[in-house]
Amino acid sequence: MNAATPIPVPTPEAVPLVQPVVRRGKGYSARFALGRRALGPLAIVAIWAMATTAGWVDPSILPSPPALAEGFRQLWADQNLLGQLGVSLGRALAGGAAGIVVGLALGIAAGLSRLGEELFDAALQMLRTIPFLALVPLFIVWFGIGETPKLLLIALATLFPMYLNAYAGVRNVDRKVIEAMRSFGLSGPRLVREVVLPLALPQIFTGLRIALGVSVLVLIAAEQINASAGLGYLLNAAQLYQQVDVILICIAIYAVLGLSADLIVRTLERLFMPWRAHLAVR
Template identity: 50%
Template sequence: MSISTTGVLARPETAADPPAPRARRRWRPDLRRWISPIALIAVWQVASGTGVLPPDKLSSPWTVARAGAELVSDGELGSAFAVSITRVGAGFALGAVAGLLLGIVAGLSRWGEVLVDPPVQMLRTLPFLGLIPLFILWFGIGEEPKIALVSLGVAFPLYLNTHAGIRGVDGQLVEATTVLGFTRLERLWHVVLPGALPSVLVGLRQSLGLAWLALIVGETVNADAGLGYLINNAREFLRTDVIVVGLVVYAILGLVTDAVVRLIERRALRWRA
């Protein structure tokens, strides 16, 4: 009896040479992404210089830059930045722990999903402005209401993405670990959490964006320090240049934190390449 080998590539008897190591690509910023922001600033300056954009509506970029330099030189911007970053840090830590724990419980257990998911889904639809009076009654007018708002903004995206990431793990991989004799903890650590990590990092990026939005809401209502207070105080005196400086700082902080998470994502998910 003969076996046909038509269409089948024979394996060479000699061992193949090992593949050459792939050159590691160095990350370089894409300078083309600066084209549209610079163009918008140029149009803004031209519109302000020609009178199309009145200064009482929006100050020119040059005026905003001078106002920012003055705020930096007298230390007002630095102190406001320190207060705001402290609030975001505390709120993010609390919200991240709550969101991750609730997402893991709801993702790993059917009973956990039944008990945890309904109240979380109800709470995440509540508007921040509607919660402020209640938080003031509960926590007073100090730092606690602002930190609580940031925590809520952080917790919900992390919960949703962690829950979805765990439920989206390939079931065949889980079955394979059962055959190999993995314990529940080993299965969670080596398969479930790495499989859910891409979704968790997406939730982390969303959480940081909402953290700054929640902070803006909290600091513009009943605050005596921080970037939001700086903006609110400038509004009383019609200082649009100072308002724009505060908004620009918020935007830069949001971009920096997002870039940090993207760097973590690139390093933590190198196995996907």
């Protein structure tokens, strides 16, 4: 071989800095995600069944899962559980929707305008520190013991988290993005609709998730106001007659309502913000 001829040196194949992620089908991932979420509740139920079956827990304090299932069947057949659930859901949805809409409108107004902030923020920050249970006797005096105080309590409770998150979402929009869009001719309501609100959506959905959860929490307190129907009515009657199984069933239903509200918001997030699914850490 000629001395002037360069000797070829084998080079390693180029290795990408970021290895591609092997993505499985959406159905496959969804099934495994659902299975992982179910592990915790299933473990709790298993420990509960084992403790009651072995006699470690007095059945009068904590009934076994079969006893609760029998209690649920009796409630469904004798107490019209589905109708009672519908009454409670109606209250939570009506009061929650009113509070969410008002809180969203006030939050956007205060976030977009200094005048709106000066008009609404101080009063709302003061009102949100008042315990909701302290308002129950006042609302009874003002509005009686009908549906009005129940709906107002739920609306007031859901208003504040929605307001705070909508306000923070609008205020945290990058001003450089707004100025850039203005340079392209966007202004006024169109700028708000096409730039500000989409960028504030993550924070707004956070407020919606908190507000829906709070609506279920306050529903429990609201239905203590002389309720003649609903889950609160069943809960009060069970407390009066010391029916532990009915109390636990009502608590479980409240928990399912809260979980369902969270799943609804997650679905809306995937619908309105599909790009966030790609940011999830796997």
